Structures are given as structure tokens and as C-alpha cells.
Amino acid sequence: MGEQKETLGFQAEVKQLLNLMIHSLYSNKEIFLRELISNASDACDRLRFEALNNASLYGDDSELKIRVSFDKAARTISIADNGIGLSRDEAVEHLGTIAKSGTREFFSALTGDQAKDAHLIGQFGVGFYSSYIVADKVTVTSRRAGLEANQAVRWESGGEGEFTVEMVERAQRGTEVVLHLREGEDEFLSTWKVREIIRKYSDHITLPILMKKETWDEEKKEQVVTDEDETVNQASALWSRPKSEVSDEQYNEFYKHVAHDFENPLAHVHARVEGKQEYTQLLYIPSKAPFDLLDRGARHGIKLYVRRVFIMDDAEQLMPLYLRFVRGVVDSNDLPLNVSREILQQSRDIEAIRGGCVKRILGLLESLADSEDDAEKEKYKTFWKEFGRVLKEGVGEDFANKERIGKLLRFASTQADTPEESVSLADYVARMKEGQEKIYYVTAETFTAAKNSPHLEIFRKKGLEVLLLSDRVDEWVTSHLTEFDGKQLQSVAKGGLDLGKLEDAAEKEEAEKAADEYKELIEKVKATLGEKVKDVRVTHRLTDSPSCLVADEYDLGGNLQRILKAAGQQAPASKPILEVNPQHPAVQRLKYEETRFDDWANLLLEQAILAEGGALEDPAGFVKRINDLMLALSLGSAGK
Numbered sequence: 001m002g003e004q005k006e007t008l009g010f011q012a013e014v015k016q017l018l019n020l021m022i023h024s025l026y027s028n029k030e031i032f033l034r035e036l037i038s039n040a041s042d043a044c045d046r047l048r049f050e051a052l053n054n055a056s057l058y059g060d061d062s063e064l065k066i067r068v069s070f071d072k073a074a075r076t077i078s079i080a081d082n083g084i085g086l087s088r089d090e091a092v093e094h095l096g097t098i099a100k101s102g103t104r105e106f107f108s109a110l111t112g113d114q115a116k117d118a119h120l121i122g123q124f125g126v127g128f129y130s131s132y133i134v135a136d137k138v139t140v141t142s143r144r145a146g147l148e149a150n151q152a153v154r155w156e157s158g159g160e161g162e163f164t165v166e167m168v169e170r171a172q173r174g175t176e177v178v179l180h181l182r183e184g185e186d187e188f189l190s191t192w193k194v195r196e197i198i199r200k201y202s203d204h205i206t207l208p209i210l211m212k213k214e215t216w217d218e219e220k221k222e223q224v225v226t227d228e229d230e231t232v233n234q235a236s237a238l239w240s241r242p243k244s245e246v247s248d249e250q251y252n253e254f255y256k257h258v259a260h261d262f263e264n265p266l267a268h269v270h271a272r273v274e275g276k277q278e279y280t281q282l283l284y285i286p287s288k289a290p291f292d293l294l295d296r297g298a299r300h301g302i303k304l305y306v307r308r309v310f311i312m313d314d315a316e317q318l319m320p321l322y323l324r325f326v327r328g329v330v331d332s333n334d335l336p337l338n339v340s341r342e343i344l345q346q347s348r349d350i351e352a353i354r355g356g357c358v359k360r361i362l363g364l365l366e367s368l369a370d371s372e373d374d375a376e377k378e379k380y381k382t383f384w385k386e387f388g389r390v391l392k393e394g395v396g397e398d399f400a401n402k403e404r405i406g407k408l409l410r411f412a413s414t415q416a417d418t419p420e421e422s423v424s425l426a427d428y429v430a431r432m433k434e435g436q437e438k439i440y441y442v443t444a445e446t447f448t449a450a451k452n453s454p455h456l457e458i459f460r461k462k463g464l465e466v467l468l469l470s471d472r473v474d475e476w477v478t479s480h481l482t483e484f485d486g487k488q489l490q491s492v493a494k495g496g497l498d499l500g501k502l503e504d505a506a507e508k509e510e511a512e513k514a515a516d517e518y519k520e521l522i523e524k525v526k527a528t529l530g531e532k533v534k535d536v537r538v539t540h541r542l543t544d545s546p547s548c549l550v551a552d553e554y555d556l557g558g559n560l561q562r563i564l565k566a567a568g569q570q571a572p573a574s575k576p577i578l579e580v581n582p583q584h585p586a587v588q589r590l591k592y593e594e595t596r597f598d599d600w601a602n603l604l605l606e607q608a609i610l611a612e613g614g615a616l617e618d619p620a621g622f623v624k625r626i627n628d629l630m631l632a633l634s635l636g637s638a639g640k
């Protein structure tokens with residue numbers, strides 16, 4: 001003991017968040033209670049988990065509960081739990097900083113527009129700091145499980161940049177958060193009001209939430225608080241109730257608790273599985289992607305319970321990475337209570353449960369995607385916009401479900417020519433032309449680059465649809481999903497273009513003639529470009545552009561090579577094939593060019609590289625060539 005009260009500063013982000021939160025969330029102020037009860041419940045869950053290996057942490061107090069009370073005279077409301085508690089250092093760390101993944105993204109997404117920012121804050125997680133919406137001072141007194149009574153901590157702050165901490169005595173383990181209400185917030189000093197809020201937002205909490213009972217005092221002619229406890233919530237695990245007894249609102253509130261989200265989920269599935277493995281699953285798809293969606297190391301959202309006892313958060317073995325956005329609860333009847341992460345990793349039972357969860361989620365997505373109902377269909381669109389990029393990873397990750405995932409994919413295509421990803425592979429196949437055997441796609445770094453790719457010219461001319469892929473992960477998708485519904489997926493920028501039955505005899509003949517006629521020129525270009533290309537040939541793909549690059553059938557495409565390079569990975573160097581268009585005047589005149597043949601040949605290559613979004617090895621050389629040629633042309637015309 002004897003440690004002096006210390007004053008410390010909040011991390012800059014906390015100050016900013018507090019400010020924003022008080023203003024943007026005021027219209028929703030009662031949620032502070034939900035957040036504090038949620039934290040109290042998490043703290044009890046954490047204690048139960050640590051106590052699995054160290055039962056002495058319970059001391060003589062093993063009935064976990066949450067108590068909400070208020071003091072009218074002092075104008076305070078208090079939320080107390082006998083969970084894991086906080087040590088001094090933990091209080092300083094957890095209640096003074098934000099240590100979440102996605103923090104940077106969150107702050108850079110803020111707009112200054114209150115309505116929009118309220119949304120973002122909700123998505124980011126409001127938690128403990130939401131106390132300051134209604135309080136102008138918050139006092140947290142806490143004793144970590146396992147520490148002595150004199151090792152408790154008192155944290156206090158007016159939420160304006162600084163907080164104090166000091167060591168104090170506390171008889172019981174756990175945390176009490178006392179809110180000193182702001183002027184005008186007296187509505188929270190009513191049993192009736194507080195009970196209503198708890199029932200609305202926190203009914204699903206599995207621990208009892210206790211309040212003192214109130215009765216009517218005849219003499220005083222008013223409600224008085226008695227000494228008797230009553231449990232305000234149902235305090236039974238929501239997922240263990242039959243579906244018919246759970247309302248949509250209850251499902252939604254439970255979601256907000258498990259997912260630490262502010263908004264309603266997009267959809268949920270609730271099922272009891274019987275048979276070899278018995279378990280209950282209540283799984284949700286959020287309506288918004290979290291800030292750290294693309295971070296494959298970010299935390300997962302499934303809580304594991306065994307026979308209603310909380311075992312762990314973030315049970316990554318229960319969901320594959322490509323479904324890392326799913327939130328919810330799995331409650332097993334068969335796993336041992338002392339199951340650890342290590343055991344989970346090798347458990348066959350877990351594998352079966354995980355397989356069941358994946359099927360359930362894919363089924364839920366299919367039901368949205370295939371629904372006749374417009375609202376459900378709209379949900380699938382929202383889902384795809386938020387999480388499509390991640391679901392795509394599944395094509396390579398989950399071999400067993402590859403086909404099902406394939407059906408759920410949505411792409412942009414030349415059909416609408418807009419960036420909106422709305423075309424399924426089944427839609428594409430249904431629209432395939434008579435005689436078309438393959439599903440064609442192009443990959444590029446951006447939608448615009450894909451849409452304007454010279455490789456599409458012949459496809460546009462013939463009215464053949466091409467999928468326009470511009471996500472990085474699309475390269476991964478197409479390398480794993482090589483077939484759909486018996487049709488091969490074919491890059492329009494790879495290999496020799498064989499349009500098969502789509503080409504008529506006259507076109508074939510003309511192409512052969514051109515190849516013959518240009519043989520000599522092609523050889524000359526090839527000799528000029530030397531090591532820069534793998535081959536040069538006459539194209540079938542172009543109608544307007546003079547040249548384009550293609551990758552050999554089994555080589556990496558240009559886009560993939562650039563992605564790998566940007567990611568600092570060693571890509572096997574493969575050289576492109578240059579295809580030139582004999583219909584183009586620039587190619588035709590090359591037949592007669594002598595003095596500047598080298599410049600022209602290089603330009604054919606360089607513009608093809610630029611058109612597909614590549615970088616030139618010698619940009620200065622390119623600029624010089626362009627200028628020389630422009631000069632030569634203008635001199636030529638001036639001389640006329």
C-alpha cells in the first residue's frame with residue numbers, strides 16, 4: 001500500500017473517441033448500460049475460463065453475478081461484477097488506451113459528419129467509454145482475481161484527457177463501475193427505467209443480473225427500495241431456448257453482445273445438431289465488415305461453450321479463415337470442460353463441429369442468394385459487398401465446399417460493364433452463346449483497366465460476355481476454380497486464343513492468310529525485341545489496338561506477377577508473348593519502315609505493357625522514342 005494517487009493522460013485516440021461518442025451517440029444514450037453489463041459478463045466468462053486450471057481463483061465466491069444499483073442522493077448508478085477484475089496495470093492499459101486492430105483504419109474513416117461517424121463508432125465498438133454519454137465522472141474500483149484485498153485499484157476520470165489511479169482496499173474480487181450522472185440524466189435513477197433497459201438489451205446475458213426489489217410504502221406514499229434481491233433478466237442461455245421462444249429483437253441484442261457490434265446483424269441461423277456430436281449453434285452474419293476484415297490474423301468471432309459453460313472466445317478452430325466474419329456461439333454437449341486450445345487443434349470432434357458450422361453458413365448464404373424474396377436478395381447483395389472478397393478465399397481454402405462457394409461468387413462483367421459485382425457463374429453460363437464452350441475472364445489491377453483491356457476487343461465484337469476481375473484475390477480464385485458446371489474458366493490474356501466454334505471458316509482463313517503474309521515482319525520484330533519477349537505472333541484478339549501481351553498457357557499472367565512482386569514475393573520470371581494486329585495501320589506501315597524500325601517495334605511492346613497496367617523498364621527511353629517519332633511525323637507533314 002501507500003502508493004500515491006497518480007494522474008495519467010489518455011492516449012490521444014481515446015480523447016478523440018470520447019468526444020465523438022458523447023456527441024454522436026447521445027440519442028442512443030441508454031446503451032451505456034448494455035455495454036457495461038456486457039463487459040461485466042465477459043469478465044465473469046474470463047474468470048471461469050482461468051479458473052478451469054486454477055479453481056482457487058474463485059475463493060469462497062463461486063456464484064458469478066452482476067449487480068446494478070443506484071443511489072438517488074448521490075446521483076450515481078453502479079454496475080458491479082465478481083468476475084476476473086483488473087490489476088492496477090490492467091486498469092491503466094485497458095481503460096486508458098485503445099489496443100484494437102483496425103484503430104488506424106477507424107480514425108482515418110471518420111468524416112466529421114455526426115450521423116455517419118455514429119455508425120462508424122458503433123461498428124468500431126463503444127464499450128466502456130460509452131459511460132461518458134451520461135456521466136461526467138466515472139469511478140472504477142476493481143480487484144483482480146488472485147490478488148490480495150490491498151491490491152485493488154481505483155481508477156477515476158471525468159473523461160477529459162486525464163485519469164487517476166491509486167491502490168485501495170477492496171474486500172471482494174471483481175469490478176464496480178460507478179457513474180456520476182450528468183445534470184439532467186436522472187431518469188436512470190429509477191428501478192423501473194433501469195429494469196426496462198436491462199430487459200431490452202441484456203436479457204440474454206447468461207448470468208443473473210440482480211437489482212434490489214422495490215415495494216410500495218403506504219406511509220411514505222412512494223416506491224422504496226428493499227433489501228431483497230431480484231433477478232431482472234431471464235439468465236438462461238438464449239441459444240438453448242427453442243427458436244419459437246426467441247424474438248427477432250432478442251436475437252439481435254444477443255448478437256450485439258457476442259459481436260461487440262452496434263448494428264443489427266444481416267442474418268442468423270440457430271440450430272441444434274443431434275447425432276454423433278451434439279451441439280447447438282447460433283451463428284450470425286454481420287451487416288457491416290469490421291475495420292480489420294482483410295487482416296487474416298484478426299480475431300475470430302465464435303465463442304465456445306460446453307454445456308452452457310463459457311470456454312473461450314475467438315475459437316479459431318470453429319470457423320475457417322474465409323468465414324472469419326461470422327459471429328456467434330457454439331455450445332457442445334460432448335467436449336470435456338477442460339478443453340484447451342491445444343486440444344481443440346487436434347480434436348476430431350471439433351473438426352466435425354466446424355464442418356457443420358461451415359455447412360450451416362453456406363446454407364444460410366444460399367438461401368439469401370436464391371431467395372425469391374426481394375428483401376432477402378438485397379441482403380445477399382449487401383453481404384457480397386461487405387464480405388465477398390473474403391468468401392472468395394474459400395475457393396482455394398475449402399476444397400470440399402469449392403463448388404458451393406463457386407455458386408455464391410458474384411462478378412462484374414462486360415454484360416453491364418459496371419463495377420457492380422452481380423453476375424453469378426450460373427448467370428454467365430445461362431447467357432453463353434451457341435457454340436461457346438468456356439467461361440471467359442480478364443484480370444487487371446483496377447476495374448477500369450479490366451474493362452478497357454485490349455484483350456476484350458474480339459469478345460466485344462462478337463458479343464461474348466467476359467467477367468471483369470479486379471480484386472487481388474481474383475487471381476487466387478481463378479487459379480483454384482478452373483471449372484464451373486463442366487465449363488472451363490479461361491483467361492482472355494493467356495495462351496493462344498481458340499474461339500473454337502465461335503469462329504467461322506472465313507475468319508479462320510483470313511487469320512491464316514495474315515499469319516503467312518506477316519511472317520517475315522514478325523520474325524524481324526522478334527529479332528529486334530530479342531530477350532524482352534518469349535514470342536511474337538499475329539493476333540486474333542484485337543480489332544482496334546495495334547498490339548497486346550499474352551501469357552503462355554502455363555505461365556503466370558502479368559497481373560499476378562505484379563501482385564506477387566508488390567507483395568515482395570519471388571515470382572518465376574516468365575516473359576510475355578507479344579501479339580500484333582495486322583489490321584492496324586501502325587503495324588501495316590511497319591512492313592515498309594526501315595530507318596525507325598527498332599523504335600516502332602519497341603513501341604508496340606511498350607504500349608502493350610502500359611495497356612495492361614505494367615511498368616516500363618526504361619520509361620525515359622519510351623518517352624524519347626515517342627518524341628522522336630512525333631517530331632519525325634510533324635517534320636514530315638511540315639515538309640509536304
Ligand SMILES: Nc1ncnc2c1ncn2[C@@H]1O[C@H](COP(=O)(O)OP(=O)(O)OP(=O)(O)O)[C@@H](O)[C@H]1O
Pocket residue numbers: 039040043081083084085086094095124125126127128129175260
Ligand atoms: N467489468 C470489467 N471487469 C474486468 N475488465 C473489464 C471490465 N470492463 C472492462 N474491462 C477491461 O477493459 C477493456 C476495455 O473495455 P471496453 O469496453 O472499452 O472494450 P472491449 O470490451 O474490449 O471491446 P468493445 O469496445 O468492442 O466493447 C476490456 O477489454 C477489459 O479488458
